[in-house]
Amino acid sequence: MKSPLNYLKQQSWFSSFRASFLRNPNRLLSIKATFVIGVLVILMVSLNLPFYAVTLGLGALAGALSETDDHPNGRLKSMALKIVSFAISSFSVELLQPYPILLGIGLALSTIVFILIGGISERFRGVTFGGLLVGIYTMIGTSISPVWYLQPILLTSGAFIYGVFSYITLRIKPYSLLEEQLARGFSALSLYLNEKSKLFPSDKQNEKEVRAKLALLNVQTVEALDRCKEVLNSYGESLKDKKPLQPYLHYFMALQSLHERAASSHERYDLLSSNPLNNDLMGGIRQFLHELSHATQNFAECLLTGTTYKHPSALDWLTKTIHNSIKYSDDKPSLPLKLLIQNLTQSHKTLKNIHKNYDTDLLPKLEQDTSSYLERLKAQLNFNHPRMRYAIRLSISFLIGYAIYKYFHIEKGEWVVLTILFVLQPSYSETRKRLFQRILGTFMGVVSGVLIVQLFSFSGQIVLMLSSAYLFFFWMKRKYSISIIFITIFVLCAFNIIANKGVDVMAPRLIDTLIGAFITFIVVRFLWPDWQYKKLPKLLSEVIVKNTAYLKAILNEYKAPVNDDLTYRIARREAHRADNALVMAWQNMQLDPQKHQKLKKTAFRLTYLNHALLSYLSALGAHRDSHKQQALNILKFESLILKALDEAYDWLTTEDKGEINTIKDSLEEISIQLHTKKEASLNIQYSLLYNITEVTIQILEQAKLFKQTKTD
Structure with missing residues (x-):
């Protein structure tokens, strides 16, 4: 008798759904976080403990937002740091809540410490951001918490439960993080190749415009390569036997080689295009780059779905056609054009043979930061260091926001501080982009949430809350303004579940967002702006x-x-x-x-x-x-x-x-x-x-x- 799982695997619709789901790495984080939040909320609500439900859910949310891309062993260390950080932050807020001046000073000083510790390594960065977030969540819930110690326990427990679940899923497929980061690298390269195809043919003006776009796409590709290297180093540090890493190192080296060839230029493209004898070849090269772009994206998807990569026969055909065109043509192409074709042919061969030629005896070394944690921390203890300035700006912004909230007795004024945390970025330009997206997303979330929530029963609101959580994580790294719409609806449902006051708090949330955004803008505009x-x-x-x-x-x-x-x-x-x-x-x-x-x-x-x-x-x-x-x-x-x-x-x-x-x-x-x-x-x-x-x-x-x- 076939097991249900084996039966499903044999169904074409299930295979298609599975492949479609796995092609987008954001979906896995979304489903993990939503599942944990859903289990916690539904369990606690069924026990008639709505405050427990929402607080545990917020803890899991903070845990997911602060998750790091580590080998499973590194993930355990990260989780331990996270729990300690969350507990310290949350308990400190509860203990200092009766003393607003001390809480304001503590918030400002701890922010500088957290931000500087976060600059030591990627692992610390996520954990310390989560620590600040949990501290502010604690401030928001203090007024409705039955006893002072309950929130710290629930928030930390929610993060711990999410961390354990995430660790188990990572153990089931321990190299999924490597596959995800490599897939992002190949996808970024695919976009670069597709844009570069527009240079064949091109004129001088068109070449300038395309090169400017290529420069921006190159930023994404290089950042993806850096992330691949960091995750590979994380795995390399944790594994005694490096043999399982060999395929991923091989793919990484292939990606670097493909990127170098993709970024290569042998001559100005407008000069190559101006020669009428090159017309047919330029068209062939354009099509070649299109096909190479599709093949690169296809390989990225194969990494994510675990399917076998099949190199497109169209590239073999194009290679033969272009080489035959050169061989039998009376008008021989110029040297730069020949070498460009040679370069593309080599890229085609690299991708075609990407599953072959593993050299198990020679593992290439990767660049590593050999400086100690203390040395990295000391490097930031300089007023001119960008991270130190960011820490001081954020600290001052928190202090101003908290002081305004307390002095004017602003309803739900903790959201002023929460807005500052999410909006203020290390540079003026990044802050300005985030500020507009936050205001727009909050406004749309308030309007749509107030209209939609009226249509749902209590159980329906739980479903809406979980759907909003899923869509928040799904859009978080793709379109920040859209993700804010869904987190606003999530908050509305959460307050409805706790005290049936979701609609009532939406107006204060919008006002607090505007105040927080204004404070952020003023601080980043006038305190050491980095023009x-x-x-x-x-x-x-x-x-x-x-x-x-x-x-x-x-x-x-x-x-x-x-x-x-x-x-x-x-x-x-x-x-x-x-x-x-x-x-x-x-x-x-x-x-x-x-x-x-x-x-x-x-x-x-x-x-x-x-x-x-x-x-x-x-x-x-x-x-x-x-x-x-x-x-x-x-x-x-x-x-x-x-x-x-x-x-x-x-x-x-x-x-x-x-x-x-x-x-x-x-x-x-x-x-x-x-x-x-x-x-x-x-x-x-x-x-x-x-x-x-x-x-x-x-x-x-x-x-x-x-x-x-x-x-x-």
Whole structure:
């Protein structure tokens, strides 16, 4: 007799539903949190303990919000820290509640401590945020708590119950976190490849627009790669036998390789597109990138669903067609176009053979932060450190919000403090985005919640509450404003369940949200605002340093390649991070006040040019294995280019350094020599070094304009 589970697995509709569910990682967190909250709420309500039901549910909610991406052993440590943190925070609020001044001071000081501890590691960051959240939840529920010690116990118990359930589900499938993070990385790369296909063909204006979008998509891809690395390190630290990690390390290295090739540029695309002889090939490349994008997304979904990846036959067909087109054509394509096709072909082979060629004897090393917890904490104990400033801003905002709530006796004024916690972000631009989303989401949640809740019975409101919890978690990382709609409905139902006052508290919730948002805006606007244009000099110099290090690492690979290219991969990652910082400065500048956007056009040009430079560097790195025999031809330019880049950094970081003309002259002289070599030979390195030099000259031109504007 077949078991019910085996019977279900054989049903096509069940397989389709399961695959659809697993394709979105947000659904798993949503269903876990909703299930635990649902069990706790339904059990307590059935025992006629509504206060217990909602408080345990809030504890589970806080536990889910503060969950970290750790190996199961690391998850246990995280859970232990979480329980201690939640208990201390909640008991402290209850004990200090009769003494408002002490509670306000304690809230402000503990906020600074929590935020700085959160900066030590990703594991601490989630736990300390949860500690602050539980403290505020305790403030909200104090007035209706039967006895002072009940809330701390219930909130901590709710978080503990969720943590145990989450740990058990992770133990059932211990490598699911790795699969999820890798899937996010491949999905981000898929979007990048799809956008890049728009460059085939393109004109000069179109290329600028697409490159700007690619720079933003590159931010997502690099962040996804960083998250993969962190989770891999977490597993690596916890496992004595590293063999089970081999497939995931292999996928991670493949993802890095695919990203490097995807980010590569061999020539300006408008120049390639302007040649009528390239029309057919450009169309073929566009289709190739589309198919590669679909294949990459398909592999991401296979990681999530546990199904076997099948490489699309369309890519095999396109590869043969494009290569035959070159082979039998009378008009041979230019060298950059040939190498671009070679690059795409290699990406196709990497993805096609991604389940093969595991080398179980050679596990690549991953970059790790070797500094101690104490060293990381000390690094933040500096007023100029962004996290220290954020901690002080949040602390002051809490103090102001709590003081206003107490002085004016604002109904449900604890929500002022809760709003500040969720809205205030480390930068002005991030806070401004979150502020608008919070107000919009709360308003829509209040209006829709008040209208909808009237239609439901008591049991129906429990179902509505749990549905809202699920949708809150589902949308939390996708669209913050939508998630706020559902958490507002969740709160409305919770107050209805406790005391049938859900509708009554919605007006105070909206008013408190507006007050909290206003306080947040004033604090972030006038307390050490980090206007983006002020960051440009440091970001520019950082970009030059990291790109120089990346170029050195590439040239070292040409000289003496090694089995484990950890140094090269670190240099490459750091160059991308510096590029991302420049991109985000340009994007965030658009949210700064108008008078602080005077360098917006310069920031855009720098973003565009540096991403182009990084693309040429990536191409040079991507061909380091297949063109080593030509290395000696280009290494004679190494010292000249690196010297010019070092001088450029010196010029950027030194006040009153004088004119840039000397550096420009050096670079232009190198450019002329490379141009001659480029025209006289088929050496791709000459072509790429020429493009690198040309773009560097343009970046320095923009830096010169920036310095002049700053002086004026």
